[in-house]
Amino acid sequence: MMSLGRRFRVTVFGASHAPEVGAVVEGVPAQFPVDVAAIQAALDRRRPLGRRLGTQRHEADRLVVDSGIDGGRATGAAIRLHVANTDARSRDYQRIRDTPRPGHADYPARVRYGADADLAGGGIFSGRMTVGLVAAGAIASGLLAPIGVEVVGFARSVGGETATVSPDMAFSALRELRDGNEVGCPDPPVADRMERLIAEVRRQGDSVGGTVEVRARGLPVGMGEPFFDSIESVVAHLAFSVPAVKGVEFGAGFAASRMSGSEHNDPYEIREGRVALASNHAGGVLGGLADGADLVARFAVKPTSSIAKEQATVDLVRMKPARIVVPGRHDPCIVPRAVPVLEAIVAIALADLAMVGGYLG
Ligand SMILES: Cc1cc2nc3c(=O)[nH]c(=O)nc-3n(C[C@H](O)[C@H](O)[C@H](O)COP(=O)(O)O)c2cc1C
Numbered sequence: 001m002m003s004l005g006r007r008f009r010v011t012v013f014g015a016s017h018a019p020e021v022g023a024v025v026e027g028v029p030a031q032f033p034v035d036v037a038a039i040q041a042a043l044d045r046r047r048p049l050g051r052r053l054g055t056q057r058h059e060a061d062r063l064v065v066d067s068g069i070d071g072g073r074a075t076g077a078a079i080r081l082h083v084a085n086t087d088a089r090s091r092d093y094q095r096i097r098d099t100p101r102p103g104h105a106d107y108p109a110r111v112r113y114g115a116d117a118d119l120a121g122g123g124i125f126s127g128r129m130t131v132g133l134v135a136a137g138a139i140a141s142g143l144l145a146p147i148g149v150e151v152v153g154f155a156r157s158v159g160g161e162t163a164t165v166s167p168d169m170a171f172s173a174l175r176e177l178r179d180g181n182e183v184g185c186p187d188p189p190v191a192d193r194m195e196r197l198i199a200e201v202r203r204q205g206d207s208v209g210g211t212v213e214v215r216a217r218g219l220p221v222g223m224g225e226p227f228f229d230s231i232e233s234v235v236a237h238l239a240f241s242v243p244a245v246k247g248v249e250f251g252a253g254f255a256a257s258r259m260s261g262s263e264h265n266d267p268y269e270i271r272e273g274r275v276a277l278a279s280n281h282a283g284g285v286l287g288g289l290a291d292g293a294d295l296v297a298r299f300a301v302k303p304t305s306s307i308a309k310e311q312a313t314v315d316l317v318r319m320k321p322a323r324i325v326v327p328g329r330h331d332p333c334i335v336p337r338a339v340p341v342l343e344a345i346v347a348i349a350l351a352d353l354a355m356v357g358g359y360l361g
Helices: 036-046 106-113 120-125 127-147 171-178 188-203 231-239 253-258 335-356
Strands: 009-014 020-026 064-067 079-084 150-158 210-217 245-250 268-271 274-277 295-301 311-315 320-324
Touching: 009 127, 020 127, 036 127, 036 335, 079 127, 120 127, 127 150, 127 335, 150 171, 150 188, 150 335, 171 210, 210 335, 231 245, 231 295, 231 335, 245 253, 295 335
Parallel strands: none
Antiparallel strands: 009 020, 020 079, 064 079, 150 210, 210 295, 245 295, 268 274, 311 320
16 A cells, blocks of 8 residues: 555655656645745755765655645645656666566565566665655654654664764754764764765675664653554554665663563653653653653664675576676665655654644644
8 A cells, every 4th residue: 555644644656767756645734834945855865875875876856746735835635746756777677677686676576566567776666755755754744843743863873883872862963963974873973984884885785774763752641542553553554664674663672672670661750840751761652652751763774685796586587596786776775865764754653643633733
């Protein structure tokens, strides 16, 4: 399915080498101000890194608003947004159409959709599909701002290089530090090492994975729906729709399985007359509902599958072993570009839950 959400509903459309990619966003109330410049700024953050670290496919990603916004306000109808695909090179993919790339979606997609399906550039399995998510996420952030909810994402690790980022850091400082380097990491010495690592794996014709952390501050205590629409469920559903995401954890996450209850429980205290949590192992969610601490989600991003090193595959026509050197232009590390995408999906999840719970409008 290409749509998700109950009240704030997002549909993505297009494909890697189709004329355009984008999103249809439903549920934004009529007259709500929509900052088109903020949507473009979010898209600019998703674009490829510089020549040393990024893919050589360069798309301008100029936002076009087709409908649903007039004079900076939502009309109440569905908002349709797209960007053109201008730098597609489908011939790169003609050569490998019968030899599926290991680690990409080529093989199961061919079995499912047939040999004639348009899978150039990854088709609907391409990272290009996240353009629509980022645009929708910027609208979601705009909806959350008036109720005091802010979302920020950053690169937490690349390979073995892990950033140290204080849990109390102001979001403005986090953003400023993150935007000071190409990898989107708010710990400058570690960012430097991440950049060098990415450049090195690229030189070796290989790729590297990592993690993205997204924090959300200001969630009303109790927000989230019980059981199937818990905050964790909705965020995880959206996160696993993002290509290359292989894991999600909240707060202490998998480390919780190695902790005792007395270590893991977040004690309550009264701070400035309000109930607060002294630690945040739960990642801001208890029983699927916001507990008043920051929502802290971390996403595992796999190493890019399309690498320059020769790999074993099969020829699906001859049914014989084959070797493949993947052509085309690829990111040696998806983490930096996944930062705005995963920030967007958390904003989308929270905007939908805020609407369903009656916290917005
Ligand atoms: C922003 C972004 C950029 C991506 N760029 C590439 C790329 O350049 N090359 C590649 O092989 N995969 C890239 N991917 C990942 C693939 O689309 C993904 O691995 C593939 O569709 C298989 O899906 P899966 O990894 O979720 O199983 C990118 C993903 C994202 C989110």
